[in-house]
Amino acid sequence: MRPSAVRLLNILVPVKRTVDYAVKIRVNPDQKGVDLNVKHSMNPFDEIAVEEAVRLRERLKDEVKSIKVVTIGPTKAAETLRTALAMGADSGIHVEVPDSAPPPEPLGIAKALRAVIQREKEGVDLVILGKQAIDDDASQTGQMLAGLLDWAQATFASKVDVDPKAKTANVTREIDGGLEELKCQLPLVVTTDLRLNEPRYASLPNIMKAKKKPIEKLTPADLKIDLTPLLETVKVTEPPKRKGGGKVESVDELIAKLKEAGITPVKS
Amino acid sequence: MLFSRQLARRPLIRAPRRWTHSPAALAGLKSVTEDDLVHFAHFLPPTSIVSTLSPSAAPSSELESFNNDWMNKYHGRSTTVLKPRTTEEVSKIVKWCNERRIGIVPQGGNTGLVGGSVPIRDELILSLSNMSKIRSFDDVSGILVADAGCVLQSLTDYLAPHNHIVPLDLGAKGSCQIGGNVSTNAGGLRLLRYGSLHGSVLGLEVVLPDGTILDQLTTLRKDNTGYDLKQLFIGAEGTLGIVTGVSILAAPAPQASNNVMLALPKFENVLPLYKETKRQLSEILSAFEFMDRTVYDLAVKHGQGRALNPEDVEGAECFVLVETSGGKREHDEQKLNSLLESLMEADVPLINTGVIATSPAQFSSLWAIREGLTEAVSKEGKAYKYDISVPLYKFQEVVDKTKNHLQEKGLLHEDAVKYVVGYGHVGDGNLHLNVVAAAYTPEIEAALEPFVYELVASYKGSISAEHGIGAMKTHALKYSKNETSIEWMKKIKALFDPNGIMNPGKVLP
Numbered sequence: 034m035r036p037s038a039v040r041l042l043n044i045l046v047p048v049k050r051t052v053d054y055a056v057k058i059r060v061n062p063d064q065k066g067v068d069l070n071v072k073h074s075m076n077p078f079d080e081i082a083v084e085e086a087v088r089l090r091e092r093l094k095d096e097v098k099s100i101k102v103v104t105i106g107p108t109k110a111a112e113t114l115r116t117a118l119a120m121g122a123d124s125g126i127h128v129e130v131p132d133s134a135p136p137p138e139p140l141g142i143a144k145a146l147r148a149v150i151q152r153e154k155e156g157v158d159l160v161i162l163g164k165q166a167i168d169d170d171a172s173q174t175g176q177m178l179a180g181l182l183d184w185a186q187a188t189f190a191s192k193v194d195v196d197p198k199a200k201t202a203n204v205t206r207e208i209d210g211g212l213e214e215l216k217c218q219l220p221l222v223v224t225t226d227l228r229l230n231e232p233r234y235a236s237l238p239n240i241m242k243a244k245k246k247p248i249e250k251l252t253p254a255d256l257k258i259d260l261t262p263l264l265e266t267v268k269v270t271e272p273p274k275r276k277g278g279g280k281v282e283s284v285d286e287l288i289a290k291l292k293e294a295g296i297t298p299v300k301s
Numbered sequence: 302m303l304f305s306r307q308l309a310r311r312p313l314i315r316a317p318r319r320w321t322h323s324p325a326a327l328a329g330l331k332s333v334t335e336d337d338l339v340h341f342a343h344f345l346p347p348t349s350i351v352s353t354l355s356p357s358a359a360p361s362s363e364l365e366s367f368n369n370d371w372m373n374k375y376h377g378r379s380t381t382v383l384k385p386r387t388t389e390e391v392s393k394i395v396k397w398c399n400e401r402r403i404g405i406v407p408q409g410g411n412t413g414l415v416g417g418s419v420p421i422r423d424e425l426i427l428s429l430s431n432m433s434k435i436r437s438f439d440d441v442s443g444i445l446v447a448d449a450g451c452v453l454q455s456l457t458d459y460l461a462p463h464n465h466i467v468p469l470d471l472g473a474k475g476s477c478q479i480g481g482n483v484s485t486n487a488g489g490l491r492l493l494r495y496g497s498l499h500g501s502v503l504g505l506e507v508v509l510p511d512g513t514i515l516d517q518l519t520t521l522r523k524d525n526t527g528y529d530l531k532q533l534f535i536g537a538e539g540t541l542g543i544v545t546g547v548s549i550l551a552a553p554a555p556q557a558s559n560n561v562m563l564a565l566p567k568f569e570n571v572l573p574l575y576k577e578t579k580r581q582l583s584e585i586l587s588a589f590e591f592m593d594r595t596v597y598d599l600a601v602k603h604g605q606g607r608a609l610n611p612e613d614v615e616g617a618e619c620f621v622l623v624e625t626s627g628g629k630r631e632h633d634e635q636k637l638n639s640l641l642e643s644l645m646e647a648d649v650p651l652i653n654t655g656v657i658a659t660s661p662a663q664f665s666s667l668w669a670i671r672e673g674l675t676e677a678v679s680k681e682g683k684a685y686k687y688d689i690s691v692p693l694y695k696f697q698e699v700v701d702k703t704k705n706h707l708q709e710k711g712l713l714h715e716d717a718v719k720y721v722v723g724y725g726h727v728g729d730g731n732l733h734l735n736v737v738a739a740a741y742t743p744e745i746e747a748a749l750e751p752f753v754y755e756l757v758a759s760y761k762g763s764i765s766a767e768h769g770i771g772a773m774k775t776h777a778l779k780y781s782k783n784e785t786s787i788e789w790m791k792k793i794k795a796l797f798d799p800n801g802i803m804n805p806g807k808v809l810p
């Protein structure tokens with residue numbers, strides 16, 4: 034095989050603007066959705082993805098050629114891009130959907146991301162994204178994207194090592210009951226798990242710099258994709274309220290209460 | 302009683318050794334006996350009595366957390382803790398103790414930092430922890446009435462869905478009680494914005510030292526009908542009576558909060574930065590907290606919050622945490638951003654750099670660094686804590702002079718004093734000077750006191766800005782209060798508590 038010239042890595046990090054995880058979710062009276070008039074911020078798993086891309090550059094230096102962030106969302110999603118740029122990404126793409134449009138579904142997003150990747154002149158070697166978004170918890174986008182592109186995928190990553198020369202990556206995954214190590218060929222889709230890293234604060238000089246970094250605006254039509262939802266939301270409800278516990282004054286009272294609740298001692 | 306008061310009035314000549322020595326205030330007081338327990342058992346359930354005496358005969362380990370203070374510096378030897386559930390029960394206990402001349406230490410969350418919440422000898426401990434009910438909340442006026450034993454955090458949690466906050470916040474919020482906060486007139490992290498408890502406490506219910514219940518639990522914003530007695534109990538540290546109920550004005554919850562941590566090249570920049578921040582942020586500025594580099598490093602070492610990136614702390618001599626709280630996110634962010642821009646783009650910048658929290662997780666994390674300082678210091682060693690008010694521009698000088706003084710005494714090394722650090726509420730002129738030692742020793746104490754107090758007095762400062770006097774600073778009261786003031790404080794004490802049973806040996810020399 035002919036030795037290929039050392040390829041420099043181009044990394045793409047898709048990010049989503051979601052209702053902040055600290056906000057108490059309230060279901061709308063029509064039971065078709067939740068109150069969105071609340072604080073939003075970057076999906077925490079995506080923040081981990083941006084952080085990982087920036088750390089890869091810190092480790093691999095010039096071997097990482099570009100870190101691009103992309104979001105598909107309403108006008109305000111641009112703020113999320115700025116946050117990612119302040120953390121260290123180089124440039125952004127905003128695929129703008131009207132504020133009034135219903136939220137796109139994972140398959141639509143995966144198709145949009147495929148279209149974005151295919152437009153990139155220098156190609157994309159590595160996509161890092163959150164394992165799920167905390168609003169719909171679907172955990173599908175990364176997998177669908179890898180499927181559409183026919184790329185390798187390493188989901189729920191807790192450690193990522195990339196060797197740009199060999200065009201491979203070693204990824205540790207969090208699986209039930211332990212860890213799994215994968216060796217993958219680039220190009221690759223990685224989805225992040227919580228333990229991968231702890232995202233940095235955005236520093237003031239970087240926030241200032243981020244203001245000057247380019248954000249390209251696109252529409253779904255530019256990408257020739259249709260984001261109309263395929264699924265219908267039938268009903269959204271709150272989980273049943275937990276009943277509070279009570280305090281007892283003595284062991285005897287506790288035993289009486291347990292009996293009342295139908296719990297009896299096991300005979301040995 | 303006359304006898305002991307005369308004793309107390311003698312000029313103080315001795316300085317250290319006071320841990321081993323019971324003050325005169327305890328001289329006429331009696332210990333709890335088994336007979337007393339029999340009496341208490343008439344109206345208290347067994348779960349409200351913890352005692353090493355018969356018949357309950359609990360192991361003394363069960364009393365450890367009540368007998369020793371948060372810093373593990375002050376150690377009482379009480380045999381008995383009572384945990385009444387109602388004001389009436391408190392009243393009965395106090396009445397009995399007054400008749401029998403048994404000293405009482407009211408105890409809240411036991412997070413006080415001046416040894417006021419533990420007995421000096423074997424006084425009875427009256428814990429408010431079983432009185433933790435919220436009595437009422439009016440979401441129109443924002444007035445909250447609660448039992449004194451409500452933990453501060455639980456009040457915050459209770460108010461959150463009603464869109465209100467307690468006008469008080471401090472690092473000990475998970476354990477300290479509203480009654481303890483009132484009794485120490487705690488300041489904390491929100492004082493800059495919401496003022497002191499003397500303003501926000503609207504009413505109190507207090508059990509006086511003879512057992513009388515003084516009901517001043519009004520819920521009126523305005524009430525000019527003679528002497529405002531409740532003010533006396535705010536900051537009385539349990540020496541005038543037991544606070545059993547508190548009526549407090551909660552503030553509307555801010556709709557948007559932001560914070561930033563700024564790294565400063567030198568201390569001299571703190572003041573100009575404070576001025577500029579106040580000018581530009583005006584009504585949305587809600588905290589301006591200072592910490593020097595050494596204490597920041599200790600917080601990071603002991604895992605308090607997520608540290609800043611190495612390049613952001615490089616060359617920083619100190620840090621300032623700025624918080625904004627306001628009604629409209631866009632408005633607040635715009636103000637904050639233009640402040641930060643002007644700071645970064647100034648010809649001679651006041652700050653090296655800074656970080657901004659972009660998510661609630663980061664918001665909490667930045668606060669965790671500041672709120673974790675007290676804990677970090679106590680993990681590092683034994684802390685001598687001086688909570689002082691001095692003019693802002695003297696903050697660094699106080700730290701430096703103390704350090705030099707210890708150096709001259711040959712006490713600044715690994716086995717004696719490890720660090721001298723400063724942090725505090727710049728907005729309130731309140732510095733926490735902490736001397737972190739390998740162990741509490743008489744030499745270090747003798748080197749620090751009265752040195753620190755004299756230093757503070759030379760700036761016309763206060764030797765206790767917010768933590769109170771407790772057992773730690775009774776001998777130093779004179780550095781901040783003149784003779785006439787102390788004389789009248791003693792008269793007030795004698796008027797309320799002629800038998801001297803309420804938290805004896807605390808506050809007054």
Ligand SMILES: Cc1cc2nc3c(=O)[nH]c(=O)nc-3n(C[C@H](O)[C@H](O)[C@H](O)COP(=O)(O)OP(=O)(O)OC[C@H]3O[C@@H](n4cnc5c(N)ncnc54)[C@H](O)[C@@H]3O)c2cc1C
Pocket residue numbers: 371406407408409410411412413414417418429449470471472473476477478479480481482483484485486487488489490538539540542543544545675676767768771804807
């Ligand atoms: C990590 C940490 C951070 C802190 N930060 C601050 C801060 O920022 N600002 C500040 O001002 N303080 C601060 N403190 C000290 C502060 O004084 C206490 O945390 C708090 O106000 C005391 O409440 P407590 O319920 O723990 O009272 P305790 O420690 O139990 O008691 C304190 C004093 O009040 C008396 N007392 C308690 N309850 C009653 C009652 N119901 N009736 C009558 N007397 C009573 C006690 O006898 C004692 O003299 C901090 C302490 C810690 C440990």
